[in-house]
Amino acid sequence: MTKKLRIYRAFLSAGMQEVSTYRVNWIFYMAGNVMACFVSYFIWKAVFLSGNNNSLNGFTMSQMIVYIFLMFLTSTMTSSGGTYDIGEEIRDGTIAMRMIKPISYNATFLFQELGNKIMTICLLIIPMVIGVEAVRYNFTGEVQFEITNFLIYVVSCVFAYLINFFFNISFGFIAFVIKYLWGANMMKNCIVGFLSGTVIPLSFLPSGLEKICLLLPFASLNYTPVMIYLGIYKGSTLLYYLGLQLFWVLVLWGLSKLIWKISTKHLTVQGG
Amino acid sequence: MIKVENLRKEFKKTVKEPGLAGSFKSLFHPKSERVVAVNDISFHVPKGEILGFIGPNGAGKSTVIKMLTGILTPTSGTCTINGKNPTENRKSYVKEIGVVFGQRTQLWWDLPLRETYGVLKEMYEVPDDSYKERMSFLNEVLELEAFITSPVRTLSLGQRMRADIAASLLHSPKVLFLDEPTIGLDVVVKDNIRKAIAQINEREQTTVILTTHDLADIELLADRIVMIDKGSNVFDGTISELKSRYGRIRELHLETNTKNAEKALGYREHFHFSDDDLKVEQEGSSVKVRFNSDTVSVSDMLAYTLKMVNVKDISVKDADIEEIIRRLYRQGV
């Protein structure tokens, strides 16, 4: 057991080193994403100034601005690159090597990515939260930070990450069907981006569509944690959405196992 | 033909500290230092010569080759081919040379081989009629016919290497750089490639600069050797000069029924050989003894050996170049 832990620790540390080795690259990547946030920020500001209402679909201007930046923070924390890694291995055939290794592939990959995430979170979460709270203070004149909301938000992000992790791993197996992963991944990102509320809050959708989206696992990825942080999900609603997240973690975990089993058989039949 | 004078190259290298704390630290305070990859290299190559350019891993071979092929800009020093200099006019310089990197192909991966040649023809502005002539020559020497219509990604390693060599020769360069041209190939294919290189050199008087770790390439092809280590020249001369200069290593082969011949012979105790000067290997009844004939003469060795064990058969020969170079790499010079 301790031996296994040591292996995973090695992967964790490899993930962290990745960030520091390509630090300049990493900083610019983040800067680029922050830039995109600012584009949204200005658009929404103009939208609120152009409209007559103080609130649009339940969002005030300050909430909307906070929503944009929180969405960035959350999606950075819960993102997962499994699709590409698995897909590449399927394409070049190294996936067959996975079967003869004594440690679980999913686990090593998870730990390597976690190492990466630890660095990201350490560098991002504090400035982002301070920034977000500064905006809220600026609009309302009082400190709105609630530690319980924040802690539940963190828990919700962990669930969200796991959902995303298992979903991306499962999706990676599409490489058996579509050879051009980059294109497939782009389509997936577009759909997931929209359904998880990254493009626009789900409450802006026509209400029937909104109800369906809220049930899908994608809302659990980014929308749910952000709504928790904002304090919009409270009491029994909060518990309901956390339960839904847990449900999707289990379902997608099961799905990834199932797909793995099927493709193992597929590979054995094909002879690698 | 080729003049290399006082070539030097420095790189900047980032230093990483180990451990998790280290990765955090280097995130904010990256450290870097200057590394001298090539210190001071000079040599000349006359037209039509095949030069073996060798040295242990990390000696700076690739860096030199990359400077000679116009890829890297030297920190100082010059290299010229027919008076042309890559830093002054790269485009006209590279028209004079052909380059093959064994580990990296220059062919268009997804297209039939013929298409690559078509593009290169345009790139190097080879006229139609000389292109035809050229292709039939290369076809004859490298036997491309069988796979010229196959996509490059489907070629075997040996075919790919032949195709790459042909690609580098399409524009009739005066100098051909071959970096590890036989890497990963089987014995028969290696042999074919060597024959082709020798043939091209002979027929066209193409100057060849050959880097390789397979010393058989050097022994069979090279007229001369330049050896470098830690970024500096350590040897420049012919193979026989190398043999006479460094260690008169001889190999003694004997057949005997003595079980542990090394112990029975006791060379080390008797002649006081140092570790590097003697090596004994036994396989069944055949024993191979490598020794430095400067320390002990061949006749002394023979007389002593015949006295100590019961010998069925015995022969002496020069050690191959590989042995000499192995010793040089190990000790440094």
Added chain:
Amino acid sequence: MKTLKRISRMHRIFIVQELKRMMEYKGDFIVGIIGFLFAQANNMLFLWLIFRQIPNLAGWSIKEILFIYGFSLIPKGIDHLFFDNLWAVGHFLVQKGDFDKYLTRPVNTLFHVMVEKLQIDALGELLVGIAMVCITLPSLTVEWSVQKILLAVLVIPFATLIYTGIKTITAAIAFWTKKSGNITYMFYMVNEFSKYPVKIYNSFVRNIITYIIPFAFTAYYPAEYILKGENPLFNIGVCVLISIVMMTLGIIVWNKGIRAYESAGS
């Protein structure tokens, strides 16, 4: 003149090779184009959902916004289609030492890298852009003149050059840092600002996208001239000027970078 002829000949040969390659991987290209169509659909949806709430955005109607948006995709798509390989320089060509190949050939390295690949995926972008311009234009009240039509067509290659120039500069940074793909990425994100009227930004952002990273000239300014006929000297003239400056800068940085290139391995 002779070099120009040679360059266009080389370019044609590369394009033909790429088309042959595409025939081998038809499926991939369709997936790629659909991928880009998806990305554009996402943005359309966003705009549509927003305009359900408001009559206009900072004085611009949805049709005008869609026109600007569509126009922005045309130079972007052209650059993307023909010169996309510059991305590869910052992502892996330099880092893995694969850039060596270009330096051993008697062709200008920048030209060689730029034209080697054809990024068919970009058709997704380009087609959406053209479609949006064509769909929105008839219902917009635009005063047409010969001069305007000429300038509107003329400005497209120059707007494209702004993209190519900025991409060249950011790609060339990799010669010093080994990897610069994400620097290019960051600049591309700045480009998102140019798809909307600059009036919605504060002066800081406005100055940046006008004078420092002049993406506003790839879409908003030319579109403003086409829609409202204002300030041709600034909206079109400066665009032409700035695109030439950007590309010149790109070539200078690139040539400096080549000398600093360190290849890979020992």
